[in-house]
Amino acid sequence: MVDILLATYNGEAYLKEMLDSLLGQTMQDFHVYIRDDGSTDGTPVILEGFRQAYPDKFTVIHDDQSIGNARDNFFALLSYAKRDYVMFADQDDIWQPDKIALTAATMKIAEDDLGEGPLLAHSDLTVVDGDDRVLYPSLFALQKLDPERLYLNQLLPQNNITGCTVMMNRALVRIVRTRKEALMHDWWIGLAAAAFGHIVVAPNRIHYRQHQANAVGAKDVKSASYFRQKLSNTGGIRESIAATYRQAEAFLEIYQDMLSDEQKELIRVFTSLGECNALKRMRLLSKYKLYKSGVYRKIGQIIYG
Template sequence: MDNAIYHYGKKYIKKMIDILLATYNGEKYLNQQIESILNQTCRDWRLLIRDDLSTDNTINIIKNYTSKYPDKIRLIEDDKGHLGLARNFGALLEAAQSEYIMFCDQDDVWLPNKIELIINVMKAAQQRNPGLPVLVHTDLRVVDENLNVIADSFWKLVGIDPQTANNLDNLIIRNAVTGCAMMINRKAKEISTPLPAEVKIHDWWIAMNVAKAGKILFVPVPSSLYRQHGGNVISAGRKKTFRLSDCKNGIVNHYKIVRKVVPDANPVILTARILVSEITRKIKRTRKRA
């Protein structure tokens, strides 16, 4: 059997895992992220990168790696233009063809055993749940831009209980799965693609679909250094006064996305739950910024 895949007429050796890296103006930390993937103890992977029209040196960094590691790293080139983060990952998902898929931020550092740790849990889960969509996710170690530890547990830092992630009712209200810490199987990809245009958070969309039709498992140890810096600091932002009107767009978009996953949900109850969730989230953020 030919263990190869074809993309735009080019032949590639199929790997067990496709790692999806969405980039945009990521020159500052991109080398560290890619090097941490190259240093993984598990070697049966392929890194797919799609750049979202960066204006810095990101694309040259990527091409340097694709020329050095043509069998391991590939740049997805298309004419789709600038898509934004979620749709950039959506385009990568469509290009992925391996049995397992992982998601990668451009500014983190993977711990050396990350893939090995997650794939072992994934394969065991598939044996117990043959034919089902499966998602496995881990905790993260939060660090500053120089990799100094801020918190040993991202879950504890932001108040996430990972045991709630396998419950669709809980995920409807709050995402408990972080994309850069998760792996999905092919079945999970099939039920989650294509990503609807309304989706702004790809990991939340995938997690809800898997929770509805399959299994979500968590590993209570960090698998990456989750870097916080000027462009992505948790809860960063200006001090604001809480206004109900600030929640309007979030509530409407939240409702549309959830209805796509759970079309038979009671609209009155669903709206009330989302309203409470959005207001609570907004109040908490306002207090943190005060």
């Protein structure tokens, strides 16, 4: 029923706990495809041990390529997924026992309501430390993200989808076309789901581990240190906004044959924002509802976009 795609790299510290959490799922109709991107620690040994112990559950892919980033590692894994539903998994998280079951139930309810077109489910995350102690019960609240931002105009400027919470149906997997301008696999696939199908929100059943190697993933956007960091790097703000324009341009180019005229106009307006003065940019952001969530992010779009 479900294929789980796990991209690994030097993940020995928490990998066994993550794999054990998969084996502890209440829904056992799944298979895990794992691609390691040249780990130099004990990750390959751990993976081989699980593969040998549970050959019906784990396939480790050996293609002798070093990709160098998580985005393309996950994109490479997509070609191995053949089942009705596909999930992404990160090497250091912990899945609660009913995560697959509840996410699949969310998908089935949505398909009954919306039909069998492209569909993506995602959820909030609980942020924990290296010892699985809860730091923040909600990543959405921590980063002031709105899970109900489900539409193309809302996802072009800002991603609220975290890959390790995602489940996709076969109809969505079939239409994924990749480009190097994609900022992350979850954002890119979220754009496809928003443009050609639907996005729904599932229950939060994952512990997202905050540790030294992935600390960039869960920052408190309400903290004074976060604002100081942002204000000290306005060039970085401009570049991050410009990267969203490049991603949108690539999305428009690769999906020209599938996008409606209205969607093409929306994307063209979005990619033109960097060439506008602040007043015109503010007007277009409002007209096409292209603002990010949060007051300070909106101000950043107007000033630096």
